[in-house]
Amino acid sequence: MPAPLTPDFYERPVLEVARALLGCTVAHAGAAGVIVETEAYHESEPACHAFVGVTPRTRTLFGEPGRAYVYRSYGIHAMLNAVCEPQGVGAAVLIRALQPSAGLELMRARRGGLADRELCSGPGKLTQALAITLADNGSSLSAGPVRILAPAHGRAEPVVLEDVRVGITKAPELRWRFCVADSAHVSRPRPRLASAARRDAAGG
DNA sequence: CATGGGATTGACT
DNA sequence: GTCAATCCCATGC
Numbered sequence: 599m600p601a602p603l604t605p606d607f608y609e610r611p612v613l614e615v616a617r618a619l620l621g622c623t624v625a626h627a628g629a630a631g632v633i634v635e636t637e638a639y640h641e642s643e644p645a646c647h648a649f650v651g652v653t654p655r656t657r658t659l660f661g662e663p664g665r666a667y668v669y670r671s672y673g674i675h676a677m678l679n680a681v682c683e684p685q686g687v688g689a690a691v692l693i694r695a696l697q698p699s700a701g702l703e704l705m706r707a708r709r710g711g712l713a714d715r716e717l718c719s720g721p722g723k724l725t726q727a728l729a730i731t732l733a734d735n736g737s738s739l740s741a742g743p744v745r746i747l748a749p750a751h752g753r754a755e756p757v758v759l760e761d762v763r764v765g766i767t768k769a770p771e772l773r774w775r776f777c778v779a780d781s782a783h784v785s786r787p788r789p790r791l792a793s794a795a796r797r798d799a800a801g802g
Numbered sequence: 803c804a805t806g807g808g809a810t811t812g813a814c815t
Numbered sequence: 816g817t818c819a820a821t822c823c824c825a826t827g828c
Contacts, residue, residue, distance in 0.1 A: 637809070645809070655824055672810050673821030679809085692809055722810050732823090765809055785810095 600747040602740045605664035612638045612682040612689040616776050619680065619691055620756050621749040626742075627729040629704045631696025631718050633746075634756075634781040637763045637774055639679070641688035644768035648688025658736045659688040666744050668725075668735040675722030678730055680739055680746065694721045694764070694775075696728075697783040720785040761789040 603622065608615055616638040623632050641648035641659075647669070648659040658667045659681060667679040667690050679690035696718035698705055705717045705727040718724035725731070730744055739746045757779040762770055764785065777789040 639809075647809085650825070653825070669809085670821090670823055672808060673823070675810055677809060694809085720810070763809070767808085 600750055602742075602745045602747055603664070604740055605662060608663035608680055608682045608739075609684055610682070612640050612691060613774065615680070615682045616691045616774065617758060619693070619746070620758060620776060620778055621753060623699060623747040623749075624678070624693060624696060624724070624728065624744070625700070625747060626734075626744045627701075627704075629698070629701030629708075629728050630747075631698045631700075631724065631728070631783075633693060633695075634697050634778040635693075635695035635784045636776050637692040637694055638776075639690050639692060639774075640683075643772060645763065645766040645770075645772075646688065646690075648690075652688075656688060659690055661685060661736070664739050666730075666734050666737050666739055668730065668732050670732060671722065676725040676731055677721045678725050678734075678744070692721060693724065695719050695777075695781075695783055695785045696724050697781060698727070715782050719783050723785075759789040759791065761792075761795075 616636045619633050619636050623630050639646035648656050652660050662685050663681050665681045667681050671677050678693045681690050683689040698717050709717050709727050717727045734744050759777045759779045760773045761775045763775045777784045
């Protein structure tokens with residue numbers, strides 16, 4: 599059984615952590631899944647909630663690395679982030695998709711009996727499947743209740759696809775989305791190679 | 803205190 | 816492809 603990641607794992611550049619989290623496991627409330635998609639957010643760019651500075655909402659983002667930043671999106675969904683970089687820097691990795699690995703029955707019950715690849719293939723879906731709520735905001739990802747565990751020892755590095763972030767209107771050019779290349783469990787839209795995007799832009 | 807805007811999803815045409 | 820649901824919170828009076 600892999601150990602939870604410790605705060606020092608998160609206390610480094612957010613882009614580095616976003617890649618390193620691929621292959622790690624999120625566990626909560628009798629269910630777990632392997633991270634297959636992440637996005638990075640940093641106070642220096644306007645898509646990040648921390649861009650506006652410290653407010654009641656962003657207090658967690660500027661706090662200790664290795665804690666959960668959970669917020670409500672579109673009035674409906676809870677979004678799970680891992681706070682990164684040293685305390686005082688507002689940055690976090692959004693967990694966007696998991697490959698379900700434990701507690702599948704529980705996840706199906708919470709998600710309305712959907713197919714396995716629909717259980718956690720989106721940031722709002724995975725919090726529903728793992729029963730993660732706003733009450734988990736500010737909690738330690740090492741001590742729980744929500745935990746992120748290191749990859750199994752000796753496991754191969756995944757091939758990573760980079761793409762632009764999903765659903766944001768500010769700083770849309772930053773390719774700060776990271777996906778496991780061959781995973782069937784990533785969210786829509788499926789990530790595209792930069793070369794394919796260039797071909798389209800050229801007018802194909 | 804009123805307002806407006808989302809780091810989305812699922813249902814429907 | 817289009818579109819509404821729904822609520823927290825930043826902002827501005």
